[in-house]
Structure formats: C-alpha cells, structure tokens
Amino acid sequence: MRGIKKLMQIWRTKKERKQLYFTLKGKAKENDVELVPVKIKEIPVHEGVRLKCLVPQCEFYGACRICPPNLPPVSEIRAALQYFSHGFLVVFRSAPISYEEASEVEIKLLEAVEQLEKLSWSLGYYRSMGLVVGGCKLCEQCASLGEPCRHPYRARPSPEGLGMDLTLLARRKGIPLKWPPGEEVFFLGLLLI
Numbered sequence: 241m242r243g244i245k246k247l248m249q250i251w252r253t254k255k256e257r258k259q260l261y262f263t264l265k266g267k268a269k270e271n272d273v274e275l276v277p278v279k280i281k282e283i284p285v286h287e288g289v290r291l292k293c294l295v296p297q298c299e300f301y302g303a304c305r306i307c308p309p310n311l312p313p314v315s316e317i318r319a320a321l322q323y324f325s326h327g328f329l330v331v332f333r334s335a336p337i338s339y340e341e342a343s344e345v346e347i348k349l350l351e352a353v354e355q356l357e358k359l360s361w362s363l364g365y366y367r368s369m370g371l372v373v374g375g376c377k378l379c380e381q382c383a384s385l386g387e388p389c390r391h392p393y394r395a396r397p398s399p400e401g402l403g404m405d406l407t408l409l410a411r412r413k414g415i416p417l418k419w420p421p422g423e424e425v426f427f428l429g430l431l432l433i
C-alpha cells in the first residue's frame with residue numbers, strides 16, 4: 241500500500257512542494273485569486289452533492305455536456321481522485337453581485353485556473369487539472385451531445401457536478417462561505433496536481 245502511495249506522489253521532497261506553492265501563489269496574485277493548499281483526502285465527495293444538481297434542478301442539468309447527467313458516476317470520481325497528490329482551492333472574493341456579473345466572474349476565475357494549471361504543467365506536474373464552479377459559461381448555448389465541444393481545451397466540469405463538496409472544504413479551510421451569500425461572495429476553483 242505504502243509503495244503504491246509513494247508511486248502516486250509526484251514530488252520527491254517537501255522543498256519541491258513548497259517551491260510549487262510559492263510559484264503558483266505568485267501567479268494567483270497576478271490574477272486576483274488566493275490559493276489554499278488542500279490534501280486530496282480532505283476533499284469531500286458524496287453522491288448527495290450530485291443529487292443537488294437535480295433537486296431543485298439546476299439550469300445546466302442535462303443542458304450542458306459537462307454537467308450531470310453527462311458525467312461519470314461519483315464512485316468513479318472518488319476513485320480517480322487518488323491519482324492526484326495534492327490540491328489547491330482557488331478563491332476569488334467579491335462583493336455581492338448580480339447573476340449576469342457572476343457569469344463574468346466565473347469566466348475570470350476559469351482564466352485564472354487555466355493559467356495556474358498551465359504553469360504547474362509547464363513545471364513538470366503533468367497531472368495538473370483545474371476545475372471551476374458553475375456550469376460552463378463559454379458559449380451562450382452548449383453544443384448538443386452529438387456535436388463536438390466548441391472549446392474542448394477550456395471547458396471544465398464543476399467540482400459539484402463531479403460530487404465534490406467545495407463549500408464544506410472551503411469552510412473547513414477557514415473560508416467564511418455562506419449560503420445564502422453574505423456581505424462577501426466566494427467563487428471557488430480547484431487545481432489538482
């Protein structure tokens with residue numbers, strides 16, 4: 241078991257891990273987002289989170305090709321998470337905003353996550369994978385399932401659609417995220433390494 245765990249670790253030393261964190265932190269600052277390191281075992285995954293996409297039904301449910309039910313089962317995601325060695329919550333803080341403004345913020349957050357993913361990938365962390373909350377906002381209307389995605393390298397499923405409870409994770413990490421939102425609104429992304 242220990243052997244497998246070691247094999248899955250992609251950095252050799254704590255120093256390497258620290259270096260990556262500080263490099264990514266600099267890039268995050270350029271993009272007005274914060275980075276919060278998380279361990280993979282700290283990411284809560286539950287079928288109930290996926291159920292919340294359906295009840296009450298999210299506007300993206302079935303309408304977006306990378307939202308439920310067009311995603312792998314949650315059990316598969318739970319198992320797949322073990323492939324990664326570490327994660328970072330990507331946090332964008334904002335004053336209360338309208339629904340339209342929220343879509344713009346989610347695109348901005350996607351751009352930040354893309355840059356962080358690209359940077360860590362270019363440093364040799366080839367498993368790097370970024371996710372962003374909310375349904376994909378890149379097209380006004382998603383391409384139908386029989387057609388190719390219009391932005392295949394940019395479109396990302398939301399962590400919630402994959403069954404990850406980012407609200408719980410963020411709260412456990414000291415981010416005062418509230419539902420309904422309070423004076424400060426938090427938009428979350430997740431970078432897996």
Ligand code: SF4
Binds near residue numbers: 378380381390392395
């Ligand atoms: S990029 Fe466009 S086509 Fe692709 S998942 Fe997003 S909305 Fe759908």
